[in-house]
Amino acid sequence: MDEKAVVKDLKIKTKSIKKLLSVPDDFDLALLSHYHSTGNVIYSDAVGLLDKYAHLTKKVTVDDLYTQAQLSLTRSNVIPFPSPEPGTETFTFIDLFAGIGGFRMALQDLGGKCVFTSEWDKYSKQTYFANYGDYPFGDITSDEVKAHIPAEFDILCGGFPCQPFSLAGVSKKNSLGRLHGFDDEKQGNLFFHIEDILRTHRPKVFFLENVKNLVSHDKGNTFKVIRQTLLDLDYSFDPKVIDGAAFVPQHRERTFMIGFDKRVFGNDIKFSFDSVIYPDKKQAVRSIIQSEVEPKYTLTDHLWKYLKDYAQKHKEKGNGFGYGLVNLDGVTRTISARYHKDGAEILIPQDGKNPRRLTPHEAAALQGYPIWPINTKSKTRSLRIPVSDTQAYRQFGNSVVMPLIKAVGEQVVNLLQLQK
Template sequence: MPLILKAGVKVTVISKTRIKRKTLKFPEELDLALLTHYHSTGDLHYVEAKEIAARYAEDFNANSVAEICELVYKRMFEGATIPFPPVDKGKENFTFIDLFAGIGGFRMALQNLGGRCLFTSEWDRYSKQTYFANYGDYPFGDITKDIVKNSIPNKFDILCGGFPCQPFSIAGVSKKISLGKNHGFADEKQGNLFFHIADIIDKHRPKAFFLENVKNLVSHDKKKTFAVIRETFEELDYSFDFKVIDGKYFVPQHRERILMVGFDRKQFATTSHFDFSNISLPEKKQNLQSILENEVEPKYTLSDKLWNYLQDYAKKHAAKGNGFGYGLANLDGVSRTISARYYKDGAEILIPQEGKNPRRLTPKEAAALQGYPIYPINTDKEQPSLLIPVSDNQAYRQFGNSVVMPLIQAVGEELIQTLRRMGGLEKTDKAA
C-alpha cells in the first residue's frame, strides 16, 4: 500500500509478500481532487478537470478523466476496486457535501440513504488516503483556504461534518489550559473552524445542516461556546436542534456525542425543527465480543514492560483518588470510548486474554467498533468491506476520531424524512 501521495517521487509499495520501489507519477493533490470529483459527480463546477487530464494524458497513456482516475486508484491500492462508489448521477435522493470528512463516516451513512456527495474536504493526508480508497473521491484540503472553498458547488441539499472537537473536549481543554494555550473559539487554529462552516452555509444556503461534536461542547466555557453556535445559526435564519446520543445503541462502545440539525427558514416555515425523539434506537443490547476477531496476531498483545507500566500507573492514580488508568473490557458489555490516542498503548480498551497479557483491538476491530462494515467481523459480504490502506497507528488515529457510522445513518434517515415532509425533497426513492 502507498505510504503517501506525492507527484513524481519514489513510493515504497508494501504488501504481505514483497517490498519494492518504483516511480509513480501521481497528479498533485488539488489536481487529483478535481479529477476525482469531476469523475464521480459530473458537476460542471469541476470542468477544469478536463484541462488537468490533458496534462497527465501522456504519463498515464489515457485520454479521459475517468481513465486517469481509475489508473491512479489501481496503482495506489494495488488493483483494488472501490468498495463504496458514489450514487450515480440522477439516481440520488438528495445531495450533500462532506466537511472535515475524516475517513467518511458521514459519507457512508448518507450514501447508504441514497445521497450523492458533491464535495468533500479533509486536511489530514493519511485520512485522505483512506477516504480515497473507499469512496473513489480524493478530498480537497484545508477548508479555511479560498481555493478549497471556491471548489464547493453552488447548490447542494445538506451540509454535514464532524468539525474538529479538540478545543471543546474535556481532555483537549485541560491540556490547553495546562500549557497556557487558548481553547474554544479563542483557539486560533481550530476553534474558529466553526465560523468557516457558517460562512459556507451563508453563501450556499443548503436546505439543512447536520453536524457532530463531543458532548462537552454543550457545557464548554459555562455554556458560552454553545450559545455562540446557536446564535450564529439563528442569525443565519436556520433552525437549531440538538441532542446528545450514546453510540452504545448501535455499537458496543460507550460514546456520547452531540448531534446538531437545522433547516433553512428562508426555504421552510419559521417553525420548522428537527424532532430527535423520532429517531429509532435499536433495543438489542450490544456486546464487545461480537466485533472481536477469532485469530489475532501476537503483535497486538501488550509487552510485559507496557502492561506493568499501565498497572503501576493505575495504582499510582488510584492512591490519589482519581480514576486514571487502563480499561480492561467486559466482553459481554460495551467498551469505553476509543480515542485518537489509542495507538499509544490501547489503555482505554484492553481485551483480556487467558494466560497472557491483555491486547489492543486490531484496526479491523476498531473499525467495527465504530460501525463500519468489516468482513468477516460484522458483515458476511466480502464486498463492500472497508479498506484500511494505512499503518496501524494511523488507522487507530482515524477510527478514534471517527463518528459512529450507524448512529449518523439513523439521524440522517430521520433528517431526510423530515425534509420530505416539509416538501424539501421528492418522496420517491430513486436509489432503491
C-alpha cells in the same frame, strides 16, 4: 461544450500518466476524482490536467487518468462504497471535516450523493479515497478549496474538529498555557467557515457532530455562540447529546446539531430526536472480537506493568485514572485518537496472557463500519484500511459512530423529503 468530449480528443502516453500520478498532487487528484464522480462543471479544471500531454500519441480520457490514479494509490479500481448511480440519488450533500467518511457512508446508504468533500489529514484522505473513490479537497479555510463547492446541495454535514472543546483538549491546552474554544486560532474558528458556507450556499439542512463537552465549554458560552450564529442565519437549531452505545458496543457521547432553512421550511420547522429509531438490542463487545489475532497486539510485560503501576498510583490518590480492561459482555470506554500509544482505554482480556489492544479491524467495527467477516457477510462492501496501524487507530478514534449517524440521518432525510 461537453468537457468529457473534449478530453477524448487528447492524446497521452500511459507511461507518462503513471509517472504523473504515482505521487499525484493532492489538489489535482481532488479535482480529477470529483469531476469523475459528479461531472459537475465546477470541477472541469480537471480537463486541464491533460493539456500538457496533448502532443503525445495515445488517446486517454479523464476517466483513464482517474483509473490510473486509483491503481497507483490503492492498487485497485473497485470501490467498496460507490456513489449512487447517476440520477438515482434522492438528495445531495457535502462532507466537511470528512475523516474516513462516516457521514458519507451513512448518507449514501440513505440514497444521498456526495458532491464535495474536504479533509486536511493526508492519511485519512488515503482511506477515504480507497473506500469511496473521491479524494478529498484539503484545507476548508482556503478560498481556492471553497471555490470548488457546488452552488447547490441539500445537506451540509460534518464532525468539525473537536479538540478545542474536548475535556482532554481543554485540559492539555490549559497546562500548556494555550488558548482553546473560539480563542484557538488554528482550530476553534473552523466553525465560522461552516457559517460562511451556509451563508453562501444556503443548503436546506445542516447536520453537525461534536464532542459532548461542546455544550458546557466555557460555561456554555461557546455553545451559545454556535446556536445564535446559526439562528441568525435563519436556520432552526435542534441539539442533543446521544450515546453511541445504543448502536455499537462502545460508550461514546457526542453532541448532534440539526438545522433546517426556515426560508424553505417555514419558521415552525423543528427536528425531533425522538423520531430516531434505536436498535431493539444492544451489542456486546464480544460481537466485534476476532477469534485469531496476531501476537503483536498483546501488551509487552513492560507496558502491562507500567499500566498497572500507573493505575495503582492514581487509585491511592483517589483518582479514577487507569486502564480499561473490558467486560466482553458489556461495552467499552470511548476509543480515542491516542489509542495507538498504549491502548489503555480499551484492553481485551486473554486467558493465560497479558491483555491486548483491539486490532484496527476491531476498532473499525467498534465504530460501526462494515468489516468482513466481523459484522458483514460481504467481502466487497468491507471497509478498506490502506494505512499503518498507528494511522488507522487515529482515524477510528477520531471517527463518528456510523450507524448512529445513519439513524439520525434517516429522520433528517425523511423531513427533507417532505419539502420536495
